[in-house]
Amino acid sequence: EAQVTQNPRYLITVTGKKLTVTCSQNMNHEYMSWYRQDPGLGLRQIYYSMNVEVTDKGDVPEGYKVSRKEKRNFPLILESPSPNQTSLYFCASSSVAGGELFFGEGSRLTVL
Amino acid sequence: EDQVTQSPEALRLQEGESSSLNCSYTVSGLRGLFWYRQDPGKGPEFLFTLYSAGEEKEKERLKATLTKKESFLHITAPKPEDSATYLCAVRNQAGTALIFGKGTTLSVSS
Numbered sequence: 001e002a003q004v005t006q007n008p009r010y011l012i013t014v015t016g017k018k019l020t021v022t023c024s025q026n027m028n029h030e031y032m033s034w035y036r037q038d039p040g041l042g043l044r045q046i047y048y049s050m051n052v053e054v055t056d057k058g059d060v061p062e063g064y065k066v067s068r069k070e071k072r073n074f075p076l077i078l079e080s081p082s083p084n085q086t087s088l089y090f091c092a093s094s095s096v097a098g099g100e101l102f103f104g105e106g107s108r109l110t111v112l
Numbered sequence: 113e114d115q116v117t118q119s120p121e122a123l124r125l126q127e128g129e130s131s132s133l134n135c136s137y138t139v140s141g142l143r144g145l146f147w148y149r150q151d152p153g154k155g156p157e158f159l160f161t162l163y164s165a166g167e168e169k170e171k172e173r174l175k176a177t178l179t180k181k182e183s184f185l186h187i188t189a190p191k192p193e194d195s196a197t198y199l200c201a202v203r204n205q206a207g208t209a210l211i212f213g214k215g216t217t218l219s220v221s222s
Contacts, residue, residue, distance in 0.1 A: 004155075033209065043156075043199070043212040050208075058209060090155055098203040100146065101210055103155030 002027045004104035006091050012110045013081055021076045021107050023091030031094045032074040033101070036060065036087040043090070049074055050097055081111040114139045114204045118213035125220050128189045133216045135200030136182040145183050146210060147176050148199040156199055190220045 004025045013019055025032065033048040035058075045058030049068040063085055065077040074093075078085060088108050092101040115138040125131055137145065144163055148156035160169045162178040169176050173194060175186045185198055197217045201210040 035212075040214070042214040043201075045209045048208055056208070092155075098144065098207040098210065100158050100161055101156075102158070105155050106153070 002102065004091055004093055004102055006089075006104035006107045008107060009105065010108050012112065014112050015082055016080050019078050019081060019109075021078075021089060021091075021109070023074045023076065023104060024072050025074075025091075025093040025102070026072065027093060027095070027102065028071065029093035029095050029102075030071070031097045031099070032068065033058070033092050033094075034064070034066065034074070034076050035090045035092065037090060037106075038087050046076070046089075048097070078109075081109075083111050085109065086111050114202060114211045116200055116202055116211055116213035118198075118200050118216050120216060121214070122217045123219070125187075125190055125218065127191055127220055127222045130186070130188045130190070132187070133185040133198055133218070134182060135185070135213055137200075137202045139202045139211070140205050142202060143207065144203040145178055146201040146203075147183070147185055148201065150197045150199055150215070159198075187218070190218070192220050192222050194218065195220045 007022045030051045034046040035043045037043045044060050047066040049055045091104040094101050117136045119134045147159040150156045160176040165180045167178050173188050177184045197215040199215045201212040
């Protein structure tokens with residue numbers, strides 16, 4: 001089954017404690033992206049990757065890092081989380097940049 | 113600046129009461145308008161892609177149409193299971209992202 005898998009699905013952490021949200025897709029897609037979804041603001045792109053070792057900033061990259069060492073994986077790293085990073089995070093992939101996105105189930109992060 | 117505006121924010125319908133959701137967009141050279149459905153606590157699920165004015169696509173009770181300035185998602189004889197948030201998105205000018213509207217939350221009661 002074609003899917004994008006994110007972990008963890010739910011996480012409560014404290015300010016400053018580094019965390020990683022993993023994302024893996026099994027569709028051999030070249031393009032992957034992270035979005036965050038906040039009430040009243042909608043979905044906003046954090047980072048994207050056009051292919052292995054090629055990543056770039058989206059609209060709201062501050063406080064986040066990513067890496068793309070393998071085609072299937074695109075982890076999101078919060079080096080020092082802050083309460084304003086409390087949000088619902090989605091990983092997505094597509095066969096081409098700007099094409100139909102396939103989304104994961106989301107990771108709900110709370111930073112205290 | 114690429115922008116997507118959806119209206120209304122929320123819509124309540126009775127089962128069988130047809131209606132339309134609006135998505136207006138501002139982007140230089142449209143290269144794809146996308147409709148998604150999102151259920152609470154889940155990731156958006158792809159519905160349609162439209163590329164040119166006049167294009168229409170249908171899936172069950174949903175039909176998406178596109179003009180040069182906006183898109184409509186028509187819902188015919190909705191059922192309670194159609195209750196969800198419907199998101200509209202356009203490909204940005206750089207071709208690196210989809211720009212999403214804030215969505216329309218549809219509630220259909222029996």
